[in-house]
Each structure stands twice: as structure tokens, then as C-alpha cells.
Amino acid sequence: MIEYRSIRVALLGAGSVGSQVARLLLEQGDELANRIGARIELVGIAVRDVDAPRDVALPRELLTTDAESLILGADIVIELMGGLEPARTLILKAVSSGADVVSGNKALLATHGPELFAAAEQVGAQLSYEAAVGGAIPIIRPLRDSLAGDRIDRILGIVNGTTNFILDRMDTTGASLEDALATATELGYAEADPTADIGGYDAAQKAAILASLAFHTSVPVDRVHREGITGVTAAQVESAKRAGYVVKLLAICERLADPETGEEGVSARVYPAMVHRSHPLAAVHGANNAVFVEAAAAGPLMFYGAGAGGVQTASAVLGDLVAIARRHVLGGPGTAESTHAELPVLEIGRITTRYAITIEAADQPGVLATIAHVFADHGVSVGELEQTINDENGRATLVIGTHEARESALAETVAALADSPVVTSVASVIRVEGAE
Numbered sequence: 001m002i003e004y005r006s007i008r009v010a011l012l013g014a015g016s017v018g019s020q021v022a023r024l025l026l027e028q029g030d031e032l033a034n035r036i037g038a039r040i041e042l043v044g045i046a047v048r049d050v051d052a053p054r055d056v057a058l059p060r061e062l063l064t065t066d067a068e069s070l071i072l073g074a075d076i077v078i079e080l081m082g083g084l085e086p087a088r089t090l091i092l093k094a095v096s097s098g099a100d101v102v103s104g105n106k107a108l109l110a111t112h113g114p115e116l117f118a119a120a121e122q123v124g125a126q127l128s129y130e131a132a133v134g135g136a137i138p139i140i141r142p143l144r145d146s147l148a149g150d151r152i153d154r155i156l157g158i159v160n161g162t163t164n165f166i167l168d169r170m171d172t173t174g175a176s177l178e179d180a181l182a183t184a185t186e187l188g189y190a191e192a193d194p195t196a197d198i199g200g201y202d203a204a205q206k207a208a209i210l211a212s213l214a215f216h217t218s219v220p221v222d223r224v225h226r227e228g229i230t231g232v233t234a235a236q237v238e239s240a241k242r243a244g245y246v247v248k249l250l251a252i253c254e255r256l257a258d259p260e261t262g263e264e265g266v267s268a269r270v271y272p273a274m275v276h277r278s279h280p281l282a283a284v285h286g287a288n289n290a291v292f293v294e295a296a297a298a299g300p301l302m303f304y305g306a307g308a309g310g311v312q313t314a315s316a317v318l319g320d321l322v323a324i325a326r327r328h329v330l331g332g333p334g335t336a337e338s339t340h341a342e343l344p345v346l347e348i349g350r351i352t353t354r355y356a357i358t359i360e361a362a363d364q365p366g367v368l369a370t371i372a373h374v375f376a377d378h379g380v381s382v383g384e385l386e387q388t389i390n391d392e393n394g395r396a397t398l399v400i401g402t403h404e405a406r407e408s409a410l411a412e413t414v415a416a417l418a419d420s421p422v423v424t425s426v427a428s429v430i431r432v433e434g435a436e
């Protein structure tokens with residue numbers, strides 16, 4: 001048996017992910033030591049209550065409620081408590097005491113990332129966070145390392161498993177949003193309070209992290225345009241299906257050049273959108289995640305797998321831990337976060353995409369021409385049109401697909417349609433993303 005030196009690791013939080021990280025560290029100690037060239041010594045696990053019942057049995061002597069003392073003297077701190085505080089303060093303390101940090105805390109990184117990265121960079125510490133986006137799926141390291149020599153133009157991500165499960169169920173069974181959410185809750189995908197998932201908050205945090213990394217620009221979560229799935233109806237999903245599309249909640253990070261000013265900027269946004277069934281993201285079913293990356297030289301790449309789950313996410317945490325521990329063996333500072341580009345973050349009105357608009361209108365001569373004029377007046381070009389007549393009320397339902405249009409022009413078109421005397425109502429507007 002080789003005598004390795006020890007690397008002292010403190011774990012903060014022993015919930016779904018933390019308990020699995022502890023278990024794997026304890027079970028795989030010898031194997032990890034051989035891979036790293038040093039032994040990982042788990043010096044303690046900070047918990048809220050040392051006597052609380054746990055699904056994963058953890059050695060009692062490792063448990064403590066004193067997280068602050070635990071991090072002093074640790075070489076690497078793994079933060080898996082979640083939430084903004086005390087996680088932020090503890091990470092800052094860990095870094096200032098000379099430790100590297102691994103975290104899966106998307107909420108914290110999307111809100112206080114620049115402060116934490118700056119603190120780490122100041123002392124040459126590493127802050128790694130593969131678990132924060134797409135759980136087990138390697139996406140942070142590919143963007144930061146493998147694609148470091150390329151130029152990322154666009155990322156389309158399905159980064160929330162709960163909403164993907166719900167939308168997939170609506171698509172495959174025709175269920176309403178409420179029924180699909182109830183099933184997601186029964187199966188344990190959705191939290192008791194699913195607001196962060198269905199409101200798009202969780203996906204927006206991940207979009208902020210991906211956009212910051214991909215475009216070397218700080219994109220805080222409050223600059224991410226966010227729409228959740230609460231407005232998605234069974235009728236919309238059905239209409240999309242008839243047209244060969246599926247509705248997905250997308251996190252979109254995009255590099256844009258303003259057509260008028262030529263100014264380069266970035267957009268980060270989350271909303272439900274129609275994706276053509278031929279697009280690889282359309283085949284992402286259930287609670288899975290996938291991140292579709294368009295890079296200038298590499299072309300399209302897709303990263304797919306389990307976006308959540310305790311043991312799956314623990315894999316991403318251990319990957320970061322091993323990478324940092326190997327650097328401890330070899331020496332040298334951590335990799336600083338690159339925000340050298342600092343491109344402007346553009347408002348949603350500046351983006352261009354395609355749209356599907358459902359309109360209820362009178363079934364009378366001249367109605368189509370009037371509606372077509374409204375689109376033309378605002379410079380929005382119509383691609384497809386589907387019309388169905390409701391025999392009971394004599395009204396027409398029009399589903400109009402546009403070519404690429406600017407969001408601000410589309411918003412003005414929709415307002416003008418709503419005011420038009422021939423239009424009964426604009427029933428829905430949904431964006432269409434991904435090339436067919």
C-alpha cells in the first residue's frame with residue numbers, strides 16, 4: 001500500500017447531495033487516493049442537527065454543527081448546504097483561510113458569483129461548481145476547459161428536470177399543467193413548493209451561470225429574462241404537436257450583434273418555447289436535462305443526462321474535488337474565472353426569434369387581409385398560417401407562425417392585434433427556437 005499524504009476536506013451540508021458525497025468519499029477512499037496521488041481525509045461534516053435521522057448512515061464522530069470551526073484548517077471545502085447565507089460567508093471564510101472550494105449552489109453563484117470568484121482569484125484559490133448546472137452532466141468544465149479555445153455563439157439548455165417532466169407529460173398524454181404537476185409531485189420530482197421550478201427561477205440561475213462562463217462576462221441572475229411554464233396550456237401543447245413541435249422550457253444564452261448599431265452583446269433568457277421535433281432537444285424526455293452548445297469551430301454539441309438527484313449530482317462534486325486535489329499534488333494556483341469580455345447584457349426587446357401567435361377572430365371576408373396588414377405594418381413577416389373554424393360560435397382560430405422578428409416589433413404587433421376590431425382575442429404567443 002502506497003503511503004500518500006492527506007488532503008483535508010470539510011463537507012458543509014449532508015442533504016440529498018452532501019450525504020452521497022460523504023458516502024462515496026468514505027467508500028472509495030483507496031481508489032480516489034490512487035487516482036489523485038494523495039488521500040482525501042474527510043475531516044468533518046457540518047449539519048444542522050447531529051442527531052437527525054438520515055437516509056445515509058454517516059459516522060457520528062464526523063458530524064458537527066460548527067461549520068465555521070470545521071473550515072479552518074481544511075484544504076478543500078465542499079459547500080452543499082444551498083441558499084445564500086450562511087453559504088456565502090462560509091465560502092468567503094474558506095477561501096480567505098487558504099482553502100479551495102467546491103459548490104453546487106446555483107442560487108449563490110448566480111447572485112454572488114463575481115464576489116466569490118474575485119475572492120478566490122485574489123488568493124489563487126479554486127472555486128469549482130460543476131454540480132450547479134445540469135447536475136451530473138459535465139457542462140461547466142467543457143465550457144471552461146475543453147471549449148476554452150473556441151467561441152461560443154449560443155447555448156440552448158433544458159436545465160430544469162421538473163418542468164421538462166411536466167411539459168413532456170403534457171405532450172405525451174395530453175394532460176393539463178395542473179395534472180402533470182401533480183404527477184411530478186407524486187413521483188418526487190417537484191418540491192412541495194414547486195415555484196422555483198415552474199416559475200423558471202431555477203433555470204434562470206443556471207442561465208446566468210452558463211452565460212457568464214460562455215461569454216466571459218458577468219451575467220447576474222437579475223439580468224436574465226425569465227418566464228416560467230405556468231401559462232402553458234394543453235391547447236398550446238396540442239397545437240404545437242400538430243405543427244410538428246414540442247414545448248420545452250429553454251435557458252437561452254446568446255451572443256448577438258445589434259442589426260442597427262452593430263454593437264455586440266449577450267442575451268440570457270428563460271421561457272417556454274416550441275422546438276421542432278427534429279431538433280436534438282425535442283428528444284429530451286422525462287426529468288432529464290440537456291445543454292445544446294453552438295460553438296464557432298466545434299459546431300453543435302449536445303450534453304445530456306441526469307440534471308438532478310443526490311448520487312448523480314455527487315458525481316459532479318467528486319469530479320471537481322479530484323481535479324482540485326490533483327492540483328494540490330502538482331502545485332500551482334487555481335484557474336480564475338474569466339470575465340474579460342464584459343459584453344453588455346441586452347434587454348429582451350433586442351433579441352430576434354420566431355413566434356407562433358394564436359388569434360381568435362371573426363370568420364368574415366377581409367379579416368385575414370386586415371390581420372396580415374397589422375403584421376406588415378410592424379415589419380413582422382408571416383411564415384405559416386393555420387385556420388380552423390368553430391362551427392358553434394362562427395369564429396376562426398388562426399395560428400400564425402412568423403419568420404425571425406425582433407421581440408420589440410412582435411410585442412407592438414401583438415398589442416395592435418389585440419386592439420384590432422376584427423380580432424376577438426390574442427389567445428397565446430409562444431416563441432419558436434432551434435433551427436428545423
Ligand SMILES: NC(=O)C1=CN([C@@H]2O[C@H](COP(=O)(O)OP(=O)(O)OC[C@H]3O[C@@H](n4cnc5c(N)ncnc54)[C@H](O)[C@@H]3O)[C@@H](O)[C@H]2O)C=CC1
Pocket residue numbers: 012013014015016017018046047048065067079080081082083086104105106107131132133135307308309310313
Ligand atoms: N438535489 C439535487 O439534485 C441538486 C442539488 N444541487 C445543489 O446542491 C446543493 C445541495 O442540494 P441538496 O443536497 O439537494 O439540498 P438539501 O436541502 O437536501 O441539503 C442541504 C443540507 O444542508 C443542511 N444545511 C443547511 N444550512 C445549514 C447550516 N447552516 N449548517 C449546517 N447544515 C446546513 C440542511 O440541513 C440539509 O441537510 C444546493 O445548492 C442545490 O441547489 C445542484 C444540482 C442538483
Ligand SMILES: N[C@@H](CC=O)C(=O)O
Pocket residue numbers: 135159160161162163189197202307308309
Ligand atoms: N429542481 C431542479 C433540481 C436540480 O437542479 C430540477 O428540477 O431540475
Ligand code: NA
Pocket residue numbers: 130131132133134135136137138139140316
Ligand atoms: Na453539471
